[in-house]
Amino acid sequence: MTNAPPPPSSAAQSARTILTRLHEVMASRANAQGKLNQVVGIIGECLDSEVCSIYLLRDGALELYATRGLKQEAVHVTRLGLGEGLVGMIADQIETLNLDEAAAHPDFSYRPETGEELFHSFAGVPIIRRERAVGVLCVQHADPRRYADIEIETLQTVAMVLSELITNADLVDTAARTDAAAADQSAQRLNGQKLVDGMGAGVAVFHQPRITIEHTVAEDTEAERHRVYAAFDKMREQIDRMASQADFGVGGEHDEVIQTYKMFAYDEGWSRRINEAIDSGLTAEAAIERVQQRTRMRMRQIDDALLRDRMHDLEDLSNRLIRIVSGQMGTAAQMGLRQDSILIARNLGPAELLEYDRRRLKGVVLEEGSLTAHVIIVARAMGVPVIGRVSDVRASIREGDLLLLDAAAGALHVRPTQAVQDAFDAKLVISQKRRANLASLRDLPAITKDGVPIELMINAGLREDVAALDLTGACGIGLFRTEFQFLVSATLPSRDRQQRLYRDVLDAAGDRPVIFRTVDIGGDKALPYMNVEGSALEENPAMGWRALRLALEREGLLKVQARALMEAAAGRTLNVMFPMVSEPWEYEAARNLFVGQRAWLAQHNKKLPVAIRYGAMLEVPGLLETLDLMLPHLDFLSVGTNDLTQFLFAADRAHPRLAERYDWLSPIVMRYLARVVRTVVGSKVALGVCGEMGGRPLEAMALLGVGIERLSITPAGVGPVKAMIRSLDLAALRADMPKILAQPSSNPRGQYQAWAEAHRVDLGD
Ligand code: PEP
Numbered sequence: 001m002t003n004a005p006p007p008p009s010s011a012a013q014s015a016r017t018i019l020t021r022l023h024e025v026m027a028s029r030a031n032a033q034g035k036l037n038q039v040v041g042i043i044g045e046c047l048d049s050e051v052c053s054i055y056l057l058r059d060g061a062l063e064l065y066a067t068r069g070l071k072q073e074a075v076h077v078t079r080l081g082l083g084e085g086l087v088g089m090i091a092d093q094i095e096t097l098n099l100d101e102a103a104a105h106p107d108f109s110y111r112p113e114t115g116e117e118l119f120h121s122f123a124g125v126p127i128i129r130r131e132r133a134v135g136v137l138c139v140q141h142a143d144p145r146r147y148a149d150i151e152i153e154t155l156q157t158v159a160m161v162l163s164e165l166i167t168n169a170d171l172v173d174t175a176a177r178t179d180a181a182a183a184d185q186s187a188q189r190l191n192g193q194k195l196v197d198g199m200g201a202g203v204a205v206f207h208q209p210r211i212t213i214e215h216t217v218a219e220d221t222e223a224e225r226h227r228v229y230a231a232f233d234k235m236r237e238q239i240d241r242m243a244s245q246a247d248f249g250v251g252g253e254h255d256e257v258i259q260t261y262k263m264f265a266y267d268e269g270w271s272r273r274i275n276e277a278i279d280s281g282l283t284a285e286a287a288i289e290r291v292q293q294r295t296r297m298r299m300r301q302i303d304d305a306l307l308r309d310r311m312h313d314l315e316d317l318s319n320r321l322i323r324i325v326s327g328q329m330g331t332a333a334q335m336g337l338r339q340d341s342i343l344i345a346r347n348l349g350p351a352e353l354l355e356y357d358r359r360r361l362k363g364v365v366l367e368e369g370s371l372t373a374h375v376i377i378v379a380r381a382m383g384v385p386v387i388g389r390v391s392d393v394r395a396s397i398r399e400g401d402l403l404l405l406d407a408a409a410g411a412l413h414v415r416p417t418q419a420v421q422d423a424f425d426a427k428l429v430i431s432q433k434r435r436a437n438l439a440s441l442r443d444l445p446a447i448t449k450d451g452v453p454i455e456l457m458i459n460a461g462l463r464e465d466v467a468a469l470d471l472t473g474a475c476g477i478g479l480f481r482t483e484f485q486f487l488v489s490a491t492l493p494s495r496d497r498q499q500r501l502y503r504d505v506l507d508a509a510g511d512r513p514v515i516f517r518t519v520d521i522g523g524d525k526a527l528p529y530m531n532v533e534g535s536a537l538e539e540n541p542a543m544g545w546r547a548l549r550l551a552l553e554r555e556g557l558l559k560v561q562a563r564a565l566m567e568a569a570a571g572r573t574l575n576v577m578f579p580m581v582s583e584p585w586e587y588e589a590a591r592n593l594f595v596g597q598r599a600w601l602a603q604h605n606k607k608l609p610v611a612i613r614y615g616a617m618l619e620v621p622g623l624l625e626t627l628d629l630m631l632p633h634l635d636f637l638s639v640g641t642n643d644l645t646q647f648l649f650a651a652d653r654a655h656p657r658l659a660e661r662y663d664w665l666s667p668i669v670m671r672y673l674a675r676v677v678r679t680v681v682g683s684k685v686a687l688g689v690c691g692e693m694g695g696r697p698l699e700a701m702a703l704l705g706v707g708i709e710r711l712s713i714t715p716a717g718v719g720p721v722k723a724m725i726r727s728l729d730l731a732a733l734r735a736d737m738p739k740i741l742a743q744p745s746s747n748p749r750g751q752y753q754a755w756a757e758a759h760r761v762d763l764g765d
């Protein structure tokens with residue numbers, strides 16, 4: 001926004017004239033009806049319209065409250081349902097109508113008591129409060145002419161001021177307002193996608209509380225203009241800072257979003273429109289909201305999903321600007337949750353979620369969100385149920401509404417009826433009992449019924465994930481996916497940034513071990529900022545130039561990571577693991593690179609880790625054939641069952657049609673793993689499994705059965721898997737395992753389930 005505003009447009013001037021007069025009415029001592037009567041008189045006169053009428057929502061219908069030009073007998077008599085007639089349609093669709101011949105419109109509904117047959121042209125705009133129509137302002141004229149854009153603009157600005165007037169207790173009686181609100185209070189069920197399982201009940205809390213604009217008409221236009229200048233400066237500063245720090249964990253904002261934000265933040269058209277709205281006499285907040293309303297109306301007409309998404313970004317930015325200008329900057333977390341709450345947000349960053357008081361946060365509802373989003377990993381660790389992809393959530397819910405979240409059913413009950421509440425409570429009691437039982441296991445050892453200790457660790461990839469260690473009582477991080485930082489960064493993370501992350505993670509883990517896996521990028525995890533010739537052309541990215549294959553050829557990348565890891569782990573033990581090792585020489589080359597970097601650091605008198613333990617992932621099946629050759633050089637081996645099974649079955653792990661086709665409990669997987677155990681047993685190498693398979697109680701039981709005693713799993717799996725472990729007679733299972741593997745049934749899952757049932761193993765549901 002430049003400092004010299006252009007002269008006000010004629011639209012702005014005409015709105016300003018009306019606003020000045022409305023301001024006087026607002027301040028007058030007339031009663032509610034008297035004020036409305038004056039308002040329609042002023043608008044009709046200023047817009048040179050024979051008719052001006054105000055309809056307000058009452059008892060779920062739009063009632064004619066005041067008119068200039070229609071028959072006065074119709075006031076408080078003419079009523080139109082939402083969606084009925086032109087007025088009902090404007091309120092229902094929240095849209096503007098401008099017609100030269102009202103009666104020709106298919107939705108026109110003639111009301112003889114009004115005498116409106118004399119008038120041809122019609123223009124109406126919704127009166128909006130908190131994104132909903134609470135009334136309609138319309139003008140009519142005997143000439144069949146469409147109203148000019150300037151006039152429509154003026155009407156929209158005036159409607160905004162009217163919304164302040166009509167919700168003001170001086171103007172509309174309380175009963176009418178309560179009735180209007182009551183019309184939207186019906187019970188509702190919204191559907192979404194389960195992202196984190198669980199149930200929760202609480203009142204609706206918006207992550208970014210909706211700001212209610214209290215004053216719409218400016219006392220001093222120049223002062224308002226300066227408030228907006230300052231807010232723009234501050235917002236641009238924030239966005240620039242966000243872009244330069246684009247690190248993971250910073251609110252989860254990705255590069256693309258930030259770039260779009262930047263584009264809008266510096267968009268001269270946007271700031272000019274706000275400036276014009278200020279010219280028309282609005283306060284800074286109202287001017288921003290006015291422009292936002294206009295954008296929202298346009299958005300409804302846009303069919304292009306991509307463009308709508310962009311508009312969403314603009315809406316976000318607009319909210320940010322209003323919060324800055326009004327000084328109401330905090331999120332709901334900063335204000336603190338006062339009672340059991342369900343959090344509503346468009347999207348959240350993991351750090352933002354962690355700011356909430358876990359005792360009172362009973363669930364999260366996102367308009368966006370996906371299973372693999374980082375915030376979901378954190379929510380899972382916190383044990384907070386989440387559903388995502390709930391559209392229009394802000395339009396259907398008000399702050400403080402009672403909400404019941406049933407993530408398993410993908411359902412959010414809004415303002416539930418008693419019957420829904422009773423059914424929910426009954427279901428909740430059962431699920432709470434189960435969760436309480438699991439939480440009580442947190443400090444108990446993961447030890448089988450017959451006394452075999454199992455190392456139960458968690459998988460992580462974000463700084464925030466480390467919190468899951470304390471939450472679950474896991475004994476370490478068995479897989480830290482370092483590529484997460486690379487994937488969510490706008491540029492290749494510098495050594496400093498990597499080092500900071502690794503040190504933070506080690507600090508938070510304390511004396512519990514953390515196994516850092518070197519970057520598993522490339523293939524389908526391509527980094528947009530890393531120019532890799534030909535990689536986009538790979539037909540089978542999962543089997544392509546990825547992970548260690550890439551890292552060994554881009555040595556600089558691995559060297560930087562090696563140094564970052566070693567410096568972060570100075571004075572402690574560093575556990576480092578290489579992904580996708582296919583042949584032993586790859587492991588040797590990577591290890592040698594680390595050894596070389598260690599020597600370099602020593603030469604430069606840097607503080608070093610007290611010990612470095614090296615490990616490999618077994619996820620390429622062929623590696624087993626030469627594993628014996630690698631064992632003498634390994635400290636630990638971790639089986640990545642996600643990749644391993646996709647290669648064993650030659651079935652893409654991300655292919656939805658193949659997701660259910662092959663079972664982890666198939667004898668193909670179990671016999672293979674038994675062979676891995678036989679190969680490793682007797683060596684000093686610690687063997688574990690870190691794929692998703694280990695996070696499921698039945699699969700984890702089978703893994704223990706073939707001899708695995710270290711599992712690194714998703715944090716949410718720790719409770720259920722520990723419950724299984726503590727109820728398992730491992731000796732009995734191992735005694736039966738050879739037979740199960742030798743004579744597998746055609747339904748291996750059923751076979752393990754039957755064994756678990758017969759031996760009273762706790763598998764949860
Ligand atoms: C695996 O492949 O099993 C594994 C743990 O690694 P990722 O899921 O990151 O490929």
Ligand code: MG
Binds near residue numbers: 579642643
């Ligand atoms: Mg893998």
